[in-house]
Amino acid sequence: MKLDKFDREILRVMQRDATVSMAELSQYVGLSHTPCWRRVKRMEADGVIRQKVTLLDSKKLNLGVSVFIYVTLKNHDGDSLVDFEKAVQEIVEIVECHTTSGEKDYLLKVIVESIEEYEQLLKNKLTHLPLVDHLSSTFALKQVKNTTELPIKNI
Known part of the structure; x- marks a missing residue:
């Protein structure tokens, strides 16, 4: 799959915060809501975005x-x-x-x-x-x- 600069920026932002809203994401990358949403859905369908997860702090869970x-x-x-x-x-x-x-x-x-x-x-x-x-x-x-x-x- 070929990724352009918008796709790459979407991925950078989503790696930092998977809970970012589509409205915020579209603002960060300089696209309107619908094209940004389509790109995210395409990358999910193509397997570039595998899943969205919650990261845990191992030390706070006493797994140090x-x-x-x-x-x-x-x-x-x-x-x-x-x-x-x-x-x-x-x-x-x-x-x-x-x-x-x-x-x-x-x-x-x-x-x-x-x-x-x-x-x-x-x-x-x-x-x-x-x-x-x-x-x-x-x-x-x-x-x-x-x-x-x-x-x-x-x-």
């Missing part, structure tokens, strides 16, 4: 421990990868899972309340994921940057 875990699997056949990826979906504390290049197969991001909770998660669930050969955990000490905004460039 972030752990990054590199995972190495015992083998890499198609069924093994599918089984691992399916099992990861079932663990709510895993908030991100990425396949990676290089020596490690996956990178997981886990958010928990405490180190003790992570220890229990590790013992009871993570080490039992299908075909896991090795897990390497790193605790985040401080979050320096946190954005949900994609870097939408100008045309």
